[in-house]
Amino acid sequence: MVDRGSVDTRVRIGDLVLRNPVMPASGTFAEGLAPVVPFERLGALVTKTVTAELRGGNPTPRVCEVGQGMLNSIGIPSKGIDDFLEHTLPFYRGFATPLVASVSAPSGDAFAEAVARLDAPGVAAIEANISCPNIEEDGKAFAMDPRSTAQVVAKIRRATKLPVWVKLSPNTGDVASVARAAEDAGADALVVANTILAMSIDIETFRPRLGNVMGGLSGPAVKPIVVRMVYQCARVARIPVIGCGGISTAADAVEYMLAGASAVQVGTATFVRPTAMLTVIDGLIQFCARKGFARVADLTGAVHDADMTVDTVEVAS
């Protein structure tokens, strides 16, 4: 047992030291949470993905629930980077918590340009959401492929001196290779992962339950899949991995950290319980105290698997 008050909650993501490893997931957090969650208690703040161009987003309904999870097809509505710099950024300057600006763009050059414009006071790091379609590659998302990931991350890397976090897609068949490609191209951290492409049909109306037919699955349902991806990425990457997918309790955060995550993002859980991030932080401290960990950071990669080997046939059941 360690005294709860003496657990060191700080974690390091590249050159950034966060007061604790818990932060919101992009698109599930905004100014509107301020009345409910003291932003100073969070490890970092992550904005909704912004694009250079104005975007309207997808048709409604944009959300439906599926078991213990949800589908969304928001479609990255964006008021553009000017609006972000003028309205969003100043709001967050009021908080002593590092702000991570999530950004997306349809080509490597557009990404570079957008990232360069976000190099503004108050932005502590860039989160490159590369799950968007690369218009130079038939609209296939950058993050589906190590090669396109390497190309776009290299361009982003050259465009900014800010730390670059690269957010991967769980929809690729080979997330470890994509992770390696992002690291080799200069990423400072990996965020694993975005939502899993999914679909639901209303059997009474025969209509897809999302206006966009398909959407991204998030929430508890995805946790075991994304924990696996974090484990796979952390085994091949030297840079920190930030786990994201279905975290709603401290136990979930611990599981991600044991699998190799240096920090975690909480998304959907905030919709269900707006104060979820605070509960996760408190619970992490309690867990470390109970287990005798003086530093939360010591959980990272602490899974006991040294004596185990993975038979790849199990992929096939």
Place this chain on the structure above:
Amino acid sequence: MVDRGSVDTRVRIGDLVLRNPVMPASGTFAEGLAPVVPFERLGALVTKTVTAELRGGNPTPRVCEVGQGMLNSIGIPSKGIDDFLEHTLPFYRGFATPLVASVSAPSGDAFAEAVARLDAPGVAAIEANISCPNIEEDGKAFAMDPRSTAQVVAKIRRATKLPVWVKLSPNTGDVASVARAAEDAGADALVVANTILAMSIDIETFRPRLGNVMGGLSGPAVKPIVVRMVYQCARVARIPVIGCGGISTAADAVEYMLAGASAVQVGTATFVRPTAMLTVIDGLIQFCARKGFARVADLTGAVHDADMTVDTVEVAS
């Protein structure tokens, strides 16, 4: 409303006509279910994947539950094809329900050889489980890639006159291309899909909860992901798609059929409720009667999406 007694439940999978579209998923069904489920009521019977060589399977624990789903890492233990022909096949000859023999092998030639040996009286179709590692390709599973899928399916195709169902993996980044490759190489039907690679860690012991570290996720948690894959495959394939993933109620089966499935397989649900397949069959008939469908087969692909377009950015949220 259609009279329940007059709903035509038959579906056609290539040249095979099944009495109804409900069958077990490979590896979740065996002789042991006979006391609980009258096999004559099922659309087809599907055996556990068999391999030519004797295989022991993976270390225990081989199963753990995760939310509303489970992980397994059985690892395809197999007593070999001789044993299958000698002991398993004769048992099923007693039932007037088509038997589908699931088979796997580590190379295209080994697959062809195994499939040829399964061309025995009592086998109505082959289900090729190509989610296993291709030893000629660094151990990457055949179904991860359209090219290796095309190669192995072509060899299987030449080795048998039986209908060949190809079971795809949900772990690829491009299931539609894999589906097309399988069709072009001669598959008669696609089974979509096997389990999703996942992982769970016990936060008290820090041990992976499966002896094999990673395993396959199945059950309700995967349904929205696999419904999406069935939809994607059915849109590009001319051959029938058989949906498989998280089906436990008639509503689930209807959703899969609306998305494009011609038949469905029930796996994990049988563990939770051994008579689940019977409930699905009864519920399908009831649903068709209530909605005025004279034939269950008319549900296939009946989703109302003609006026909808998919914005691929939603993949990124």
Place this chain on the structure above:
Amino acid sequence: MGQTISFQPVRLGAAPDGSAPVGPAATAPVAPSHIADVLGVVVSHVWLNDEYRHLVLEAPEPAPLARAGQFFNLECPHTAEDKPFLRRPMSLYRADPVHGIVEFLYKVTGVGTRGLASIKVGRTMRLLGPLGVGFSIPDGARSIVVLGRGVGLATLAPLAEMAAARGVGVTAILSARSAATVMSVERFAAIGATIQIVLDQDGTSDPANVERILREAAAVGRADAFYTCGSNRLMLLMQRLGRELSIPGEVALEQQMACGLGMCFCCVRNFSVDGVVEARRVCTDGPVFRLDEAMPW
């Protein structure tokens, strides 16, 4: 049930109407950001008819400071059959800051409301709010018309009380399938509203008849503002007349939600703003919007 309650609309990001809270119970001014996820205790929960339930919660501030047209995001309990995952938005039906009470009136329709319907007196549940922008009454208005249907009447009832508390007259047109399903009549009656009940049963809910009633109210100078909730058809009718007769108006809208806090952009609807279609979030830009900018759904 008969006490007078004051309501103060809050227009986030827009010009507040500036008027001070009126009524016997003096309430502290509410900052727009005064929102919390509080634990309420069920003090009453009854069926009004086959479909509608009335839920009364004792809840700490800021919940009972909610204004007419605002809403809460309710955590709905799980039952053996129904496991709602996301919260469900519900309009304020009544708030009593003196006694620390918030009330909801809802229709049992699906997974979430079936879960909600299962909660017993004495149990606790979480409610996030008050959320969104409530109704506002234009300065100088002497008499307003509220037109609602179904559960929309529940949303309009506190507006009528807010109007009455400011000495503004109310004409209430209450539309329903049958006499048995008209709700909240007693609340409109208690504030002395002129009540017109229109029913599908006897054909009086027909748009032509409703139009006649609306025109009459305008003709006799009892329609300084229009308010509607709960029916697309009635919204379009009121919007058309409002434009024709230059009567300002507001409509309370619904949309599937996730966060309720303006973060996720799930809940957008299109509005026609000076001829340009613009998407707005129902949860924070609304749920109460200018009637003339609303678009049919």
Place this chain on the structure above:
Amino acid sequence: MGQTISFQPVRLGAAPDGSAPVGPAATAPVAPSHIADVLGVVVSHVWLNDEYRHLVLEAPEPAPLARAGQFFNLECPHTAEDKPFLRRPMSLYRADPVHGIVEFLYKVTGVGTRGLASIKVGRTMRLLGPLGVGFSIPDGARSIVVLGRGVGLATLAPLAEMAAARGVGVTAILSARSAATVMSVERFAAIGATIQIVLDQDGTSDPANVERILREAAAVGRADAFYTCGSNRLMLLMQRLGRELSIPGEVALEQQMACGLGMCFCCVRNFSVDGVVEARRVCTDGPVFRLDEAMPW
């Protein structure tokens, strides 16, 4: 609680011991495939101590035809906190085919058993069974020794009754942490077993002491067969002595399960069969296995 119940072991796929059911309640012969997923009604459900609960169900056939060592796969109810997904295997604690009763004794350890512990008298639950291969008593055995620990005692109690019903004597060595946690003593006592309680509390549960008791039983000719359940250490001890003294034996084993029907191969354990390690399914090849082939876990 005192009535005598007859048990008949069923060895699926192996040679049945052939002996007919013995005892006052004549039971129909059970075919190996007589398995069903039935709905049981809880008629009693009490805490035995802080950790253990005793569950009594009224259930239709074939459930009450279960034999000692067989088990059921129980659908555990959901609670607000615990949502068990898969079923949980539980050994038969008692079956009464005359009154249509099956009983379980279980330790509350995790999600599933906490869910199970929540079920109230009068509620129904599904149970799949009887499953697996039960205990068998060698022809000609006059006296057997059962050695159990913890919840393993629950599995051995019906075996002792089966032995007694056939006129076979029983020596029961009951191991536990403390006097307060020894279970089922009264059931062993009721059939006239020679009972030895060994405790961690006073050091009597020490393997050396248990070995002494076992050797004594063998020496006086009261050990024609060995049976054990619930402790790896005790299993190894009994296995060693069994080999040394040429006493046949059986052990009831556990493993995580999914189907319970031999289909999924989740539940395998390794056995040493003539020097070769062989994987067998606990659910259908067991859960009762030859003691000499078992491997430590």
